[in-house]
Amino acid sequence: MPFRPRYTGLIDKYRDRLPIHDDTRIISLGEGNTPLIRLSNIPRAIGKEVDIYVKYEGLNPTGSFKDRGMTMAVTKAVEEGSRAVICASTGNTSASAAAYAARAGITAFVLIPEGKIALGKLAQAMIHGAVILQIRGNFDQGMQLVKEVAEEAPVTIVNSINPYRLQGQKTAAFEIVEELGRAPDYHCLPVGNAGNITAHWIGYCEYSSASGDHVTAACTFCKGHCMYAGGAVVGNRPKMLGYQAAGSAPFMRGKMVDNPDTVATAIRIGHPQSWDYAWTVKEESGGWFDECTDAEILAAQRLLTEKEGIFCEPASAASVAGVLRDIANGKIPEGSSIVCTLTGHGLKDPDTAIGQCGEAIVSIDAALEPVRDAILGNLR
Numbered sequence: 001m002p003f004r005p006r007y008t009g010l011i012d013k014y015r016d017r018l019p020i021h022d023d024t025r026i027i028s029l030g031e032g033n034t035p036l037i038r039l040s041n042i043p044r045a046i047g048k049e050v051d052i053y054v055k056y057e058g059l060n061p062t063g064s065f066k067d068r069g070m071t072m073a074v075t076k077a078v079e080e081g082s083r084a085v086i087c088a089s090t091g092n093t094s095a096s097a098a099a100y101a102a103r104a105g106i107t108a109f110v111l112i113p114e115g116k117i118a119l120g121k122l123a124q125a126m127i128h129g130a131v132i133l134q135i136r137g138n139f140d141q142g143m144q145l146v147k148e149v150a151e152e153a154p155v156t157i158v159n160s161i162n163p164y165r166l167q168g169q170k171t172a173a174f175e176i177v178e179e180l181g182r183a184p185d186y187h188c189l190p191v192g193n194a195g196n197i198t199a200h201w202i203g204y205c206e207y208s209s210a211s212g213d214h215v216t217a218a219c220t221f222c223k224g225h226c227m228y229a230g231g232a233v234v235g236n237r238p239k240m241l242g243y244q245a246a247g248s249a250p251f252m253r254g255k256m257v258d259n260p261d262t263v264a265t266a267i268r269i270g271h272p273q274s275w276d277y278a279w280t281v282k283e284e285s286g287g288w289f290d291e292c293t294d295a296e297i298l299a300a301q302r303l304l305t306e307k308e309g310i311f312c313e314p315a316s317a318a319s320v321a322g323v324l325r326d327i328a329n330g331k332i333p334e335g336s337s338i339v340c341t342l343t344g345h346g347l348k349d350p351d352t353a354i355g356q357c358g359e360a361i362v363s364i365d366a367a368l369e370p371v372r373d374a375i376l377g378n379l380r
């Protein structure tokens, strides 16, 4: 039997494209290397000739894409001698920060909006031993407080304003290009702070000869941290499409939103931290922003679970909801290849999932007859 080297995480795999020294102690949980799954039933159901892939980032160690950025941010924080990290979070960043801080043996402080984080994420932050500061306010207020307190206390911010976060997250684009042999025509993501859409663009630009030599915004974003001279791999880059929840869509309003609200609590963000970057990504890539209602988001989540067997959290489904609409209305032409990032696992938010499926449970007596009748009545 042939042996393969053990996969040891994205920093090890891409160390020549990341700001890492040979002797840096790497804090990793084996993140990255997530499946790129080709949808088969949904394209057939909508009757369109399109190749849709989903990058299932929910299969990262803590169940979201944040782990790609967190392995870098915590590795660098430890290297720089930090004993504590801090973040504001709608949930996933806090779960990831808590886990990587535990792994590193340092403290994680997390500011979360009271009552507005999904149960699985709260459980993660608690069980990993983070110090949880639940604020009577929303994510945007928490983010502002984190920036202010970091001026006065010895803590490293691990939100995506930490440039190492985007460096780690750019590796998702590398993996996609390596698997497809080219960049897709379209790459679709849910947008909250817009860090992830920016990180993907950095990755695609770094891997593409179409970017020119250190002239695009990719190198403005990286603040000198990227290894852009590392050499191009393919010739093309995707159009980047960013989808927001309608009640939380500052990029659609063209200005910050003060009271964002959506069932997709992960992207309940009205003051995106990567505001300028995201507009540049849209312009450079020739992409667009759009918004989806909560009903569209939940319908897309359910479509993925029932037609493809893939369970993502509501925020993640925004990318699929948006892309299905743009395929139907012809903005995305037939023949296109499309990648949607499914940013977080469906198990993060069991309450919303169960709330959608009340009719799924049949209560019966513990006897053969009702069990048999229920089976015969539900065959398809």
Ligand code: AN7
Residues within 6 Å of the ligand: 064, 088, 089, 090, 091, 092, 093, 094, 160, 190, 191, 192, 193, 194, 195, 196, 197, 266, 267, 313, 315, 316, 343, 344
């Ligand atoms: C599942 O955890 O901001 O546009 O504090 O958890 O890069 O912000 C989460 C964001 C999409 C949006 N999907 O990504 C946090 C947080 C999921 C998310 C986003 C988030 P960005």
